[in-house]
Amino acid sequence: MTTETTHVRLTVNGRVYERTVEPRLLLVDFLRHELGLTGTHVGCAHGVCGACTVIMNGETVRTCITFAVQAEGAQIKTVEGLAENGRLNPIQQAFHENHALQCGYCTPGFLMTVTEFLDENPDPSENEIRHALAGNLCRCTGYVNIVRAVRAAAEKMRSGAVQR
Amino acid sequence: MKPAKFTYYAPETVAEIIALLGRYGDDARPLAGGQSLVPLMNMRVARPAVLVDLNRCKALDAVSDDDGTLVLGPMVRQSGGERSELVRRLCPLLAQTLRFTGPRAVRNRATIGGSLAHADPVAELPGAALALDATFVIEGANGRRTLKPDAFFVGQLTTAIEPGEFLREIRIPKAAANTVSAFIESGARQEGVAIGGVAAQITLAGEVCQDIRLAAIGVGSGPVRLTATERTLLGRKLSEALITEAAKAAEDDVDPTTDLHATAHYRKRLTVALAERAIKQALAGPRTN
Structure with missing residues (x-):
């Protein structure tokens, strides 16, 4: 419950992990350094850029401003958990096809944000897409292709064109 | 970027929270959603020696209707408050304001009580609380006291909450008809x-x-x-x-x-x-x- 080191047990992408960590260890550093899941990126490290977004207990969170110890007992999904059977999921595929990334640094955060968004709003307007993406910063694309990719992913997922 | 070392507690009851805040006084900070406090800790602007994490205390995230008063636990998440049917019905202005408090991933963690207790001059919820004539219930070892917004918001990043106390409840009168x-x-x-x-x-x-x-x-x-x-x-x-x-x-x-x-x-x-x-x-x- 207290002090120098704390025991953490959580599930990431369906696999259970247990570690002993300092309470000040940020969840993003836990994922990257303790578990080796380096797909989740550290951008600004103070909750502004969204690069470190994962899904925790069904909701997006910023792992650079959450402590690992707070994820005790949590179910976490990271970008490594999106592909199924080695194939890109519809959102990843749409980002690929629409050139929605250049350097790719922000992409994992965008993918997790879009995962939650399309789950709740399968047929969004362009305005809704832009609002949903506003908490994730991309310095390369100018967002146009990202918006296009989200629209394409939504269409594909609605039509069930991608069967997995 | 890492926060300075701190001692971490995750109490599960209000009695434990009050005991810990009382024991550590000025050295302790309650941790609500962490969306303002943890960035400050990452930059080492804030270096609390003790963090009392409120997230494990289940008694703090209830939303209820107390005979025409909307009663919010401090740990009601901002995205949850926006979706709450009770909040929308009793207090539409609060639901309207919660759309503006940050991107979704922040509002999933950020709490109503945390933002009010942080008292950032550009934060939205203190403005809504003033327009809604909210009542702030503060609790510590000496029991509860209630304050109106004028007395609660003392200054930039400063409220009337004293060391050893925390924001226990927010009470908002139901919007009148019309x-x-x-x-x-x-x-x-x-x-x-x-x-x-x-x-x-x-x-x-x-x-x-x-x-x-x-x-x-x-x-x-x-x-x-x-x-x-x-x-x-x-x-x-x-x-x-x-x-x-x-x-x-x-x-x-x-x-x-x-x-x-x-x-x-x-x-x-x-x-x-x-x-x-x-x-x-x-x-x-x-x-x-």
């Missing part, structure tokens, strides 16, 4: 930090303004009532021309300072513009039953 409301703000992005904003709640008798509370953010060390504008409108029929005229009086209500984001003059003009728009947007929306 009430309209709106929150609007201006900033680089809706999801980003605001430069200024206005919360408006108006109760009507036909077309006549029976009661009005306006609060501005970003123009002082805490939220500011726009009393001159309110006085101009109270008891009168709210014509477009009168609203425009009354909003101009908001300049006299605020005394902002210049900072990196905007000059004092800009913030004054912005408050006038936002007050006018907030009132008009409120009147264009549905009335409560």
Whole structure:
């Protein structure tokens, strides 16, 4: 419950992990350094850029401003958990096809944000897409292709064109 | 980037929270959603020796209707509060304001109590709390005390919460029948930090303004009532021309300072513009039953 080191047990992408960590260890550093899941990126490290977004207990969170110890007992999904059977999921595929990334640094955060968004709003307007993406910063694309990719992913997922 | 070392507690009951906050006093900080505190800790602007994490205490995230008063636990998440049917029905202005408090991933963790206790001058919820005439229930070893917004918000990032205490509950009177409301703000992005904003709640008798509370953010060390504008409108029929005229009086209500984001003059003009728009947007929306 207290002090120098704390025991953490959580599930990431369906696999259970247990570690002993300092309470000040940020969840993003836990994922990257303790578990080796380096797909989740550290951008600004103070909750502004969204690069470190994962899904925790069904909701997006910023792992650079959450402590690992707070994820005790949590179910976490990271970008490594999106592909199924080695194939890109519809959102990843749409980002690929629409050139929605250049350097790719922000992409994992965008993918997790879009995962939650399309789950709740399968047929969004362009305005809704832009609002949903506003908490994730991309310095390369100018967002146009990202918006296009989200629209394409939504269409594909609605039509069930991608069967997995 | 890592926070300085701290001792971490995750109490599961209110009694434990109060005991820990009492034992460590000034050295302890309660950790709510962490969306303001942890960035400050990452940058080592804040270096609390002890963190008392409220997230494991299940008694703190309830939303209830206490005979016409909306009662919010401090750990109600901002995205959860926005979706709450009870919040929308009893207190539409709060639900309207919660759309502006940050991007979804932040609002999933950020709490209503955390934002109010952090008291950032550009935060939205203190403005809404002032317009809604909220009551703040603070609890510590000596029991509970209740404060109105004027007494609760002491200054920039400062409230009346003393070491050993924490914000235990927020109580908001249910919107009266025939009430309209709106929150609007201006900033680089809706999801980003605001430069200024206005919360408006108006109760009507036909077309006549029976009661009005306006609060501005970003123009002082805490939220500011726009009393001159309110006085101009109270008891009168709210014509477009009168609203425009009354909003101009908001300049006299605020005394902002210049900072990196905007000059004092800009913030004054912005408050006038936002007050006018907030009132008009409120009147264009549905009335409560």
